[in-house]
Amino acid sequence: MEKHYDAVGTVDSGGPKLEGVRGKIRAKVKPKVIFCIILFVALTKRLKFLHKHYPYKIRELARSWDSKMLWTFVFSRGTRVFMDQNCVMKDPPTFQPLIKTRPEWQFTEADIRTFYRDGFIGPITLWTPEEMVEIRRKVDSVMERPSKVYPTAQNQYRDRYIDAPEFWEVISMPQLNERLAQLLGPDLLVWRSQIFNKKSGDPEITWHQASTYMAEQRIKATLEPKNLSELFQLTTWIAIDDAYYENGCMHFLKGTHRKMWSMQKGGSGYIGNPPELAKIIGGQGRFAKASGLTLEVPITADMIVPMPLKSGQCVIFTERCIHGSPPNNSPNRRFGFVFRTIKTSVQVYREESIHEVTYLREKYDLNNWGCALLRGEDKYHLNRMIKPPVYQQPELATSSAR
Ligand SMILES: O=C(O)CCC(=O)C(=O)O
Ligand SMILES: [Fe+2]
Secondary structure, eight states: OHHHHHHHHHHTTOHHHHHHHHHHHHHHHHHHHHHHHHHHHHHSGGGHHHHTTSOHHHHHHHHHOOHHHHHHHHHTTTSEEOSSOOOBOOOOSOOSOSSOOOTTTOOOHHHHHHHHHHSEEEEEEOSOHHHHHHHHHHHHHHHTSOOSSSTTOSOOSTTTTTTOHHHHHHHTOHHHHHHHHHHHOSOEEEEEEEEEEEOTTOOOEEEEOOSSOGGGTSSSOSEEOSOTTSOOEEEEEEESSOBOGGGTOEEEETTGGGBOOOEEESSSSSOSOOOHHHHHHHSSOHHHHHHOEEEOOOOOGGGEEEEOBOTTEEEEEOTTSOEEEOOOOSSSOEEEEEEEEEETTOEESTTOSEEEEGGGTEEEEGGGOOBEEEESOOSSOOSOBOOOOOOSOOOOOOOOOO
8 A cells, every 4th residue: 555655656746846846835734734733632631631731721722622623623724613612412311390399480391301402491471561660670770880790891781690689689589590490400500690782773693602601712611510411501581671573582593502513704694595584693793793703503494483572571591502683673672681590510710810701802800700599509619609689678579470
């Protein structure tokens, strides 16, 4: 075999001119190939014992990036990338709800199965329109106060569960955490809350997904679960106002949570020729413009699930399920209150004092940040904790609405 190769090489050499070209190519390619080989060897998990001696960025890369992520990036010459940790989401051993609760909050086995099939569950009714008048007033009042969590940040609405008792009151309602516990287990932490106030005329939020929120720092996972392939995090999206198509309600691509999809640099926000709605959400809105990347997911009409919500309803989903929302073409705001929950075995922001969200060019000083115990017990003690703020007038009785 080797002899044949040599012979072909000699016969096909094409004379001194071609040899010269080959030499030039070899001279150019070799250092790159050698660099890649060294990088792969250095980052391989087999050399884990050495990783602690690497410079910070290489060390974190070795920890969060697997070989598929590295190969994809290097062999596409940086045009394709995994923006989050490559992993699969497996079904649990049983679809039985993980806790028993009051009948009006209890999911059935079929509900849990549907959640694992689709990646989300909703709409779920939490509060009546009458109860929402007071909740809306309280949530809006927080928006008028500056944040004590990140006083110097441009975004004053992030993680206000830490300083705003009105937010904690909403998040900690049993009709919410009893449902989350059926999917995630009895011990729960809140690690982030956000406001998605899409005003009239605001653009779409383009298709995206996350597993460990690695996209925020690119090389380092934000969440570190014990097992990447099980469910460890859930997002709850609560409609403070009605959310419907014209004001840009949430949309999901059902079933896309099973794996993390690679992304290509630039592009139009979608691949191929998907239905018009997929193109609208794929558009050039905030997320796409900021990251300049397109998810390599072929979208068909049957995958797209709109999630219009009445004020007081919510949807619970895994952030791994691709989601996004069209522009707000209505005269009204579309106000979503979002919080993110993890199992107590997940570590957040390991060794970080400033958290960077690279695609938004935002930085958060974590000095006042901490997780809050939402339910159960924290047996792991992996995270810095805060004592949730208590609202002084607990007159907001839990609703019996489903
Ligand atoms: O509010 C939206 O349209 C998007 C929200 C979202 O991406 C999230 O909650 O993870
Ligand atoms: Fe999201």
